[in-house]
Amino acid sequence: MELELRHLRTVRAIADAGSLTRAATALGLAQPALSAQLKRIERALGGALFVRGRHGVRATALGELVLERSRIVLPAVTELQREAARFARAPGTARHLRLGGTHGPLLGALVDRLADVAPDARMTTCTSWSERDLAGQLAEGRLDFALAGTCGSASPPGAEGLVWQEVAVDPVFVMVPAGHPLADRAEVDLTELAGEEWACVPGDGCFGDCFTASCARAGFTPRRMYETDTASLVHLVQVGRAVGLCRATFPTTPGIVTRPLTGTPLAWRHLLGWHAVTQGRGTAATVLAQARMAHAGVAASSDSYTEWMAAHRVP
Structure with missing residues (x-):
């Protein structure tokens, strides 16, 4: 599986929510489906991103690295989307x-x-x-x-x-x-x-x-x-x-x-x-x-x- 932007958003959602249950609710997914998706992401990245505990999840060292990079990549993509939208609406640009x-x-x-x-x-x-x-x-x-x-x-x-x-x-x-x-x-x-x-x-x-x-x-x-x-x-x-x-x-x-x-x-x-x-x-x-x-x-x-x-x- 190749890593995609939606995978980074999923990792961010889990980190922000602090637990798979709350993240699943925020994403509109069943928790088993989110757990399976996280396992696929972890296999693609070569290691565990979170450690589960009684009070939720915390990021591993690899997880912190991925989260740090996502804080750069995701805003950059959002800005690219804005730029593309402005370009698409420019006079003379075929839609x-x-x-x-x-x-x-x-x-x-x-x-x-x-x-x-x-x-x-x-x-x-x-x-x-x-x-x-x-x-x-x-x-x-x-x-x-x-x-x-x-x-x-x-x-x-x-x-x-x-x-x-x-x-x-x-x-x-x-x-x-x-x-x-x-x-x-x-x-x-x-x-x-x-x-x-x-x-x-x-x-x-x-x-x-x-x-x-x-x-x-x-x-x-x-x-x-x-x-x-x-x-x-x-x-x-x-x-x-x-x-x-x-x-x-x-x-x-x-x-x-x-x-x-x-x-x-x-x-x-x-x-x-x-x-x-x-x-x-x-x-x-x-x-x-x-x-x-x-x-x-x-x-x-x-x-x-x-x-x-x-x-x-x-x-």
Whole structure:
């Protein structure tokens, strides 16, 4: 593993918090995930950075060296981001918008809308199933804006200087093959799927835990969960190997129907993120407005979602 700026920020956060538990809370991570990340950083640097004690953690000699260097490197990178932002806004400079996002149709819809409002801008995209990876790329200046998401009301991925704004909240639907016994239902109760195997696209938030908890409340434990890319998920559902979990905006796909779950036990909150230093308020407001309109367009193209919104009186 190569050392990255986000790793230095993680080390700084642990030192500032004085304990892994407090640092994990500040970063919006589970403590086991932060501990695993610290071990990877320590392996990359060749030794332990902290010693754990009853009252928290303290830096080792190597840890002090890394912290000292980070106090120089991180402010320098922040200043570089400011300089780059000023350069990008200078008259005569062609704007290059670097957009990131997780799986789903929203990123493409946003690019389409931005192409209309900024016809001279060059746009590139980067996709990742990891919300934390997207947050890291924003923090390091490798992305201008990122579409990520959280399960329900969970906190957005944390990184210093990032701003997250809500685009929309979708119910989580279930995908079943067109010939499935429940395919003609207006909605499906989770208990009716107790005997199924499942498929979803992986993430590093709490969605998996929330799904398991919802199944437990329904009185069963999921038989198996396939975590895979979107194309493989679609295939597993089409051939009847599994039922899938998807956002309500999932596009119409041959051989598959999407149905809401009774009581909406799971929800997905779409977020747009950017770095407060590198993005001006006007640009951020424009991209956020376009993201919200892009979501409305994607939602309107889904028959099952529009029916759900009408039934629940969502404007």
